[in-house]
Amino acid sequence: MNQILIKPQFEWGARIGYAARGIIYLLIGGLAVMAVSGGGGKTTxxxxxxxxxxxxxxxxxxxxxxxxxxxxxxxxxxxxxIKDADNHGNNAQGVAIRIGLFISSITHLLLAIWASSILLGFGSSGSSSNQGGLITHSWGQWLFGIAGLAIVAAGGAHLIKGWKAGFEKYMDIPQSQRVWAVPVCRIGLISRGAVYCIVGFFLVSSVWIAGTGELKSIGEALSWLRDQPFGAWLLGIIAVGLFSFGIYSSLEAVYRRIDR
Structure with a gap:
């Protein structure tokens, strides 16, 4: 197995990052749970x-x-x-996973830049967009369609990872905590995967059916769930799941195996 040197500051940076993602999903799930229960929250x-x-x-x-x-x-x-810190390898599956990780890096970088701009007082609060200019081109339609399918694929990967508990090989969860931590992690991953599949479906359908190229957010996916038959129950289940994903990310901040 290939080994790379993970410097201590990078390890701490990774753990801080996992903790930040955990807090954000605790907020998303908590606000959605409050919205379902009438506690004044919202789907966001x-x-x-x-x-x-x-x-x-x-x-x-x-x-x-x-x-x-x-x-x-x-x-x-x-x-x-880039450095293949988790040893996914250079075969087709490994390259696909590493591309997904790079895309995740870019999306979180953009979110961090947006948050910084808000903090400095010159950012925009928009959460969804209609890329009308790009969608008028045939290559733009294909681009957004492929992006939607990629989001669905990412959701499917979360579903599989949660169902098979594939996260365990990357985490050192103490035996005393596994009885509750493993089920919570599985629920969290499955719930996030389900939301990703909905977001990806929105994008694919908007491009190839409506021709609008409208990119929806997680909050809009949750709102769509709420409007379905038995929507309150569906939203409640997914909201608890997203809160569980926040716990999962918080556990990663502590127990994620980052080989040095």
Missing amino acids: GTKGALKSLLDEPFGQIMFGLLALGLFCYSGWRAIQS
Whole structure:
């Protein structure tokens, strides 16, 4: 097995990044649970969850720390992809996983830049977009269609990882905590995978059926769930699952195996 040198500061950066992602999903899931139970919450995505902090005591400090954590997480994802820190290899499956990690690095970098711009007072709060200019070109339609399929594929990977508990080979969860931690992690991954599949389906259908190229957010996917038959139950289940994914990410911050 190939080994690379993970410097201590990179290891700490990775753990800070996992913790930041965990807090964000705890907020997303918690707000959605409150929305279902009538506690005053709302269905929102990553940007909405972050912005919900700004009106809280010490909210700007927490907002800034999470932005820093997102930069750390983006950097760690880049190391995972480029340096193959988890030894996925160079075969077709390994390359596909590493490409996915690199895309995750870019998306979290953009989220971190957005959060920084909000903190500095010149950012935009928009969460979805209609890429009308690109969709008028045939290559734009294919681009957005492929992006939608990639999101669905990422969701499917989460579903499989959660169902098979594939995360265990990357984590050193103490035996005393496995009885609750492993089921929570599995539920969290499956729930996030389901939401990703919905978001990807939205994008594919908007491109190839409606021809709009409209990119939906996690919050909009949750709102769509709420409007379905038995929507309150569906949203409640997924909300608890996303909260569980926040716990999973928080556990990664502590128990993720980052070989040095």
